[in-house]
Amino acid sequence: MNMAKSKLVKANEKIAEKVVGTFGKIENTVVSGYTKIEDAFVDRYLTKEGETIEEAKERLKRKSETLK
Template sequence: MSRSKLVEANEKIAKNVTEGFNNMSDGVVSGYKKIENAVVGGYTKIEDKFVERYLAHEGESVEEAKARLKKEQEELNNRK
């Protein structure tokens, strides 16, 4: 009888520890994703402004300029 209570108590503790770990893990991953999205979003804004100001041709959108630059870079890499 005593053994059964110990086993039940051990299983209850294991369940609580596992749930606590999963909650903590979810919180850390969620926080990381928020930071990652903020950093990537900030970088993208800066990149778009740079392309718009210094690399885009007259009348060319940022997306068109990025596509053109990517194509030019691929052509350069293929020549090597």
């Protein structure tokens, strides 16, 4: 009985590792996609002439903090 339980524990650990790994991949894909959309929006609508996306984000962050 103890041997069977040990095999189940090992099988469950392998399944858990695969689930966590797959979740991590999905999470990275979603976050990456969101970041690309966010950057495109900032670039198109919120940057000032000659300003990079990063500079625009920083400017907006500072402005948001001063409004709080």
